[in-house]
Amino acid sequence: MPSAISLVTLLTDFGETDYFVPSMKGVLLGINPQIRIVDLSHRVPPHGIEQAAFFLKSCYEYYPDGTVHVVVVDPDVGSGRRALLVSTTRYFFLAPDNGVLSYIFKNEASVEVRAIENKQYRLDSAGATFDGRDLFAPSAAWLTKGQSPGSYGRLISDYVTLPDDHPKMNNQVLQGRIMYIDHFGNVITNITATEMETFRSVTKKEWTGLTVGEMTMKGVKGFYGEGATGLPELIINSNGHLEIFIKQGRAADRCGFQVGQKVELI
Amino acid sequence: MPSAISLVTLLTDFGETDYFVPSMKGVLLGINPQIRIVDLSHRVPPHGIEQAAFFLKSCYEYYPDGTVHVVVVDPDVGSGRRALLVSTTRYFFLAPDNGVLSYIFKNEASVEVRAIENKQYRLDSAGATFDGRDLFAPSAAWLTKGQSPGSYGRLISDYVTLPDDHPKMNNQVLQGRIMYIDHFGNVITNITATEMETFRSVTKKEWTGLTVGEMTMKGVKGFYGEGATGLPELIINSNGHLEIFIKQGRAADRCGFQVGQKVELI
């Protein structure tokens, strides 16, 4: 476990029009004015636990050792749901216990998960609707001031994880789904290089195309500019996922693809 | 009055697509490269003085002593309107003299208000349309370099304040209004715990509901998850305001409530 450095990232569904995020930043800086804050995003769809989990997975590993990652997508704030402090080999994570850290639990070799129970890390405030400001921000700030994870609460092992969402082999076909549509309209599936390897070893052949609804796309391009104009094409994207794109166009809109839709590698 | 620290917050209606905000940041850092900048928001509705005033009130107090808060919502830039430097016990505020600091004047025990008149704090630039970059940013930056408030201009007492906007008791009913709709579609009224106390002491009874148009909501929930599915409910929000919400839904859209609409506590 590293020492916490004064670098805190924030990932929330609070949007950017309200006083929610700047309140959290004020609390962080009020406790430790040396903290540097990086916004991962505040545009997670409201209550989008799965989307936040995927977002975090896609970028947390680039940050330096000791970074404190704070995730607040928290539809059950104020209820009995627990708040977590997770320590891994390189990082700290603070988040509600609702599955938003699922990929961390899966990817990281060593995780220590604690329920934040120590009341001294909670701010006295009106209402019970804003743990981002009243619990997660002060807890993160005190961590950067050198408070030990052990002082936050006891270790637990029954934390919440999201159901497994891997593509599955079924009758010589790999069945996956569309998990994300990005800013450029690119369509990202949950099929990665690992699953394509599985396809090969199970079927003893190379895959020949990706089917979505009534469309089948074939062949993988090496970069976006290689795509034919106006046609949906396949690429392995920068996170290793199989992705559908249209060169300088919006594949999602053009083809009508949506998050959750089934895809088949054949 | 504190010494200014190198922490500057920005609250504007400049949006995030143009070069306005990054120009201000460049000027701040050009004068003092050690400044750390926190964006409160740049999404105040264009020319939305009231909204900016409410936004600032909702989060400024969390920041550390010596923070310099810069507010630029400035429809009358270039006209004769004055620019203000306000010093309080803990903070500095720079803003046009148009009422955007009204809550600061009301909330803070001690305020020193100056008109910024010293030309040495103004940048030489084309046009007279961008005091955010040409006056407020350099003025804030020089403050973090140790310039004294007294060097900016003379004390004034005839600064602009917005008209009082408190709910009022009328015939055993507390009449207020909807003042803000947040990112989640929650509907925030201008009724706070203080006014509910007034209601009780005037009427000698407990209030029984909040009426908006033809709807009446009853009972206050302790947290969002307690709400019945699909029904508008009441809660005291994280700033102490009475708020209408729908559990994991958008109350404003579902009920058609709008900013400015009247509400009655009965």
Added chain:
Amino acid sequence: MPSAISLVTLLTDFGETDYFVPSMKGVLLGINPQIRIVDLSHRVPPHGIEQAAFFLKSCYEYYPDGTVHVVVVDPDVGSGRRALLVSTTRYFFLAPDNGVLSYIFKNEASVEVRAIENKQYRLDSAGATFDGRDLFAPSAAWLTKGQSPGSYGRLISDYVTLPDDHPKMNNQVLQGRIMYIDHFGNVITNITATEMETFRSVTKKEWTGLTVGEMTMKGVKGFYGEGATGLPELIINSNGHLEIFIKQGRAADRCGFQVGQKVELI
């Protein structure tokens, strides 16, 4: 050429909903945790090379000496297009070689342009679709750690520039175009004080109006508040460009003006 300071600005078309920008920030901070990052904007229209070039020109000069400006609007990522490191008297710029730095080449007295060829500055990653994270971010970070520009690659002189876009005199009329519409709906032309001077010296008279489609606007206001209510008016904006505005209104929407539309100074 200055020494690089630990201040890095980012200008991209990546939007703010995806993991692209926070991945770049993670890489920057992973290599040099002392870097301070300023977002110029991530809302450049997708693949909008011209818009990014204009945006950069509008604000880069306010930043302190040694700032590292990173621009990633990069439709041809993964193809053979080169990546550039440009050193000027005051700054460093990193960007794809697609014309996005055209105004820098034109404005700056001294530019050293290099192709980034040294593989040690590239991150090992999946795919070839994300040079923002895999090439530009690490290259910028190493620059702030003191690596010399010469270590990145050889000097080149055949870099790409956008076609000249100045207004032109034609038969006693100055023909320009609308180049930008800002957050307030203000309509910015490519006519600046310099071109108005040209108009005067060629025509031997003062200009009398600006014609767009069937509308002609006359006279230049000194500040926005001077405009007549509801009427489109002219102003020299904060970057020295001739601009059409409506007092507290949206000129672009009200008049139906669009980027690219022709304007004539008569």
